Amino acid sequence: MVTESPPLTKESPSEPSEASRNIHRTGQHTVEVVSDSGEGAQKCGQIFGTVCAKMGNGVWTVEIIPAEIEPPARLPAGASGNRIRIGTGPVTNWGDRTNLMVAFNEQVLLARHRLDALEEGAVVLLEDKWATHDDEEIRDEWKAVMEELSAFSYRIIEVPMEERCLTVVEDPRRGKNMFALGMLAWLYDLDLELVKDQIAHAFRRKSEEVYGRNVQLLELGVDWARENLDFRIEVPREPTEQDMIVMNGNQAIALGAIAAGMELAAMYPITPATSVSHHLGEVFERFGGVVHQAEDEIAAAGVAIGASYAGKVAFTITSGPGMALKTEFLGLAVMTETPLVVVNVQRGGPSTGLPTKVEQSDLLAAIFGQPGDAPHVVLAPATIEGCFHSMITARRIAETLRTVVIVLTDANLATGVQPFARPELDPAWQAPPPDLSPAPEGTRPYEWDPRTGLSRRFIPGQPGGMFTMTGLAHDELSQVAYSSDTNQRAASMRSRKVAVFQGTLKPPKVYGDASGGLLVVGWGSTRGAIEEAVDRARAEGLSVSSLHLTFLSPLEPGIREIFSRFKKVMTVEINYSDDPDAPYITEENRRRGQLAWLLRAHTLVDVGCWTRVLGEPLRPGVIQRVMRANTTEGGTS
Amino acid sequence: MSAAGCSLFCSLADDEREFGMADYEAARPRWCAGCGDLAVLTSMQRLLAEEQLAPERTVFVSGIGCSSRFPHYMKTYGFHGLHGRALPVATGIKLHRPELEVFVVMGDGDCISIGAGHWVHATRYNMDMVALMLDNEVYGLTKNQSSPTTPAGYATNTQPYGTYLPAMNPVEATLGITNASFVAQTAEWIPPHLYATLKAAYQHDGFAFVRILQRCPKFTGDLFQQYIQSPDMVELLEHEAGVETPALHAIYKNRRRHDPGDIDAARRLAEMDDVVRLGIFFRDESFPRYEETRSLPSFTAEERISILNEEFDRYAV
Structure with missing residues (x-):
């Protein structure tokens, strides 16, 4: 029998034969693996996502990252892990809520619950050791969480993760992640050989023994799940004929820079941009490329400019605070007409802000942030694939125009993992020798x-x-x-x-009908969520289309004409704007979303906006509600 | 800096050319009459002619300030960038094109105030270039503000009742930086010493830091006058491994034999402020040079594509 949702009655181990009959088949499913920092939930989630992609699911993975490297254990604020949304066909965003979670303690579960991350009826596979812990305080904390969560319809399944892992490892903090991966592998029927390949890759710098132990833990997880769980989940796979590759946005930026023939990346460590240089640091020298870790952000810009001046276009990569420091050098590059590519992986700001979280608040600073008149190009990829190609485009524009090209990505793209068609590499993408x-x-x-x-x-x-x-x-x-x-x-x-x-430039393409009631305009990483919301809203009968801009400066042509075909135009962005109903806010003093500012200035159209700075990617369901509220007369098309 | 190595960018025609000082002269300098920068410019043009450096493979990088106009007056490639940021630009040039001859010209504010971080790290990178700090002990272009090397008590527009703090000692500080491989001090009013020091700096394999004491007739004309009038207030550090200027012996009686391989002696001498010491305090060519540690082969577009395809295989679905 195939059910539409996991049965909620079974709390105790059941016969495996029954589980194989309880298959929940769905077009998309969202999984989270969360732990204390340092317990490896991210590695588990990454491998799960990669194997799902390799097997033919659409995948979008985001990281759940605490602010500290290793915050104290069992703190809600320390929750670390991944959300992996898998689907039949492409998945373009992290979705709304999680359907199944593996949690290594009840505090991280509570943290995710309080962030409204869990779907009603979500299944939670929860480490059970805390319920019977020697420390009474911990037992009480467990009880309190269970009580708080009992008001919700989650199905919490207690799993003796540590007990099982201790049969293989001495340190229980090292190993649960592979056990969790084993459970997921069984639940989603993953090809174990592919999983082992990924484990081998993840531990490529470790010994054979480490690999062997992790595989043992994986198998323990598979066995436990097979013996104890009464359901499985099937998200039908569509293996494609096309060659696909799967990576995150920062890896795509790194490989894009190589495909563009760039030979020098200058950087200073900053979250969430740094991993680009980690990926490059590992492989760049094989291509004759140098990653220069400069003494500061300013020097990184200067080194890239010096290198560009002396030969092939170089690039520097940073995030908001680093952009602020590089500002004077960007003006110099514009003034001297020295080509330069700058990648800004945006995070929450201002100041140190939200270092690990997504935001789109650097748009106006990227365009106007250089004192004096400093015309240059700003573009923003919307997908992981777009991150790869944006480097090739940026390098070419910088060289042709002798100017600065700023590529704006964000923490969502940086850590999001998505498969895309393997690019057919073209030698013409590369800079010729000087x-x-x-x-x-x-x-x-x-x-x-x-x-x-x-x-x-x-x-x-x-x-x-x-x-x-x-x-x-x-x-x-x-x-x-x-x-x-x-x-x-x-x-x-x-x-x-x-x-x-x-x-x-070509005029941008409208997603949905070319004219109608509401046009939602976005830029950067929100494309997937906005377009999914458009699909859902249109299915409800709302007259909604969307427009996604890649070039922010200069703007793509024809925008004003496109706007004229809609009754209402508004942006949806991850940056701050005043709520029009907030105290003191008037039409005159309202501070609007950054793209809205820009579009209003350029088109004289009364472009509205809806923006949030919650430190998380936008959820399509939330955008859908915004669309409902902004379509006239109930939004019938 | 090593003699110009012929790289793949050289052409045979270069060998036919002969360069005189005039071949390195560009725009007429717009420095004030009596400015010490003029002597440095002349000495540099003489050095380039002596070393027969191809103008197109020589780059002068500067920051902002009076002395940073230097590249405009040289008929080579030049990069007149930002205040304090000459060294990062020079680092990028040398890293990407190690075959170029790179000279950096900075002022005192430029080098050890706004650009202090870069000075410290460029010294540590020890890339093969000459870094000149033209030290007039004042901000001149912005009209008479205290710099880190302005002597305590000396009145300027920003500290009109006398500069508050003791002056920084750039030579002593540079000698304290790990991997510093060449530290020298000279004075623009003693051309033979200036020239000999510039030449030694150029011939050094690694980052050659030279502080050049330099008169500003407008704002600090009096600061160096005592050393010009009383040569006894100057001590020449001489050694066959450093600089030797016998032509100056008649005037400069105050001389000390100092082996520039002796870092302890160098630091001790740099710290003492009884007289002004000119010469090479320290040099050691055995230190690692950043551009060498990062030297890599280059690949054709097709080669890169084939390596990149291997890389893609790792990410293949």
Whole structure:
């Protein structure tokens, strides 16, 4: 028999034959593995997600990260792990709530519950050792949590994880994650050989013995689940003919930089951007590439600019606080027309803010954050695949326009794992070796073509091209500007090339009907959640479409015309805006979402906004409610 | 810095060319009359001609300040960047293109105030370049503010009742940095010593830090006058492994034989402020150079694609 939901009656071990009959089949399912920090829930979740992807499920994984490396045990604030949403067909976002959770203690379960992470009726596989712990205080904490949760319809299954693991390992903190992986492998019928391959990869720097012990723990988990659980979950898989790869956004950025032929990444450690340099650090040298860990964020920008000036375009990668520090150098790169790619993996701000959490609050700073007039390009990929390709695009634009290209991703993309079509690598994506042929007689270092604002770049080593690049206002010969019209002309040339570039962009495509009631506009990592919400809203009969922008500066063309086809236009973003109903807020003083500011300024359309800074990705169900509230007359199309 | 190694970027035609000092002259300097920067510029042009450096493979990187206009007056490649940030730019250039000859020109505020972090770390990176700190002991371009090397008690526009704190000692501080491989001090008003020091710095394999005492006729004209009038207030550090300037012996009687391989002696001498010491305090070419530790082969686009495809296999579904 196939049921639509796990049976809620069984709390005790049952016959395996019964479990194989209780198969809950669903088009999508969301799993969380949460533990104290340092217990390895993330590794478990990552491997589970990767194997699901390899077997033909759509997958989206996000990390649940505490602020500290190893906060005290059993604290709700220390919950660490992964949410893995799997589906039949592509999964583009983390969804609404979790259907099944493996929790290593009741406190992390409570933390997730309080964050409204669990679906009604969710199944929780919970480590049981705390119920009978020697410490009375812990037993009381357990009781209190059980009491609080008893008012909800979760099905909590107590699992003797530690007891079982101690038959193989001495330190129970090392091993539960593989036991949990074993339970999940059985529940979702994973190919154990694929799981073992992933374990081998995860522990590639450890001994054979470590690998063997982890496989043993995995098998313990499989056995326990087979003997004790009375249901399994089937999310039908659609293995594709197409070659697919699966990775997170930071890995995609790293590989994209390699595919773009870049050879130097300069960085300073900052969450959540640093893992790009971890991935690069591991492989970049095989491509002749250098990851330079600079003494600070400012130096990282300077080294990248120095390298770009002397040859191939280099890049620097950071997050909000680092962007703030690099600002002066970005202005220098714009002024000297030195190509530079900057990746900003956005996190919550301002200041140190929410280092591990998603936010889209750096948009206006990225576009306008450089004192003086500093026209450049800002783009934001919306998917993991987009992260890969954005580096190739950014490198090419930076080189062609001789300017700064800022790639805005965020913590959601950085840690989100999603399979995508394996790119067909093209040598044309890569920067050619620097042209060091002699500069033609009489050419000037800023010989701006008035039709395009573009000029040819001279590189040290080119005979006859010697000049001094300067951040001072300068003329075509790179001589310091002393006459009144020099600066006006140079500024207009730097601006013109961006306008010319904008003319080469295609208008964005509307998702859903090309005209109608409500148009929701988004940018960056929210695309999957917004489009899922559009699908659901349209299924309800609401007249809703969405528009997702990749280029934020310059904006893609035709936006104003698209807006004119809808009764109402609003943005949905992960940044702060005043609630229109909040005290003191008026139409005049209301601070709006950052894309809304930008679109209002550019189009003179009364673009509304709905934004939140909850430190988590947007949930499609929440966006759907916003769409309902913003469609006129109940939103019939 | 080592002699120009012929890299794949060299062409045979280079061998035919001969460079004179005029080949390195660009725009006419706009420094004040009597500015010490002029002597450094001339000495540098002489060094480049002497070493026959190809102008197109030589890069002068500077920050912001009077002395940072230096690259504009050299007919080489130049990068006149941000206040305090010359060293990161130079690091990027050298890391990406180690075959280029890189010279960095900074002022005192530039190098050890706003750019202090980079000074410390560039010294530690020990990349093969010459770093000149033109020290006039004042902020000149912004018109007379105290710098970290302004002597205590000296009145400026920002500290009009006298500079509050004792001046920093850049030589002593640099000698304290791990992996510092060349630390020297010279003075622009003694051209033979300036030239000999620049030459030694250029020939050093590694990061050569040179503090050049430099008069600012506008704001600190009096600060160095005593050393010019009384050569006895100057002590020359001489050694066959350092610099030797016999032509100066008639004037500078105060000389000390100092082996630049002796770091303890170097630190002791740098710390003492009884006289102004000029010469090479320390040099050691055995220290690791960052660009060497990061030196990698280059690959064609096709080679990269094949390696990247192997990499993709790891992520294959």
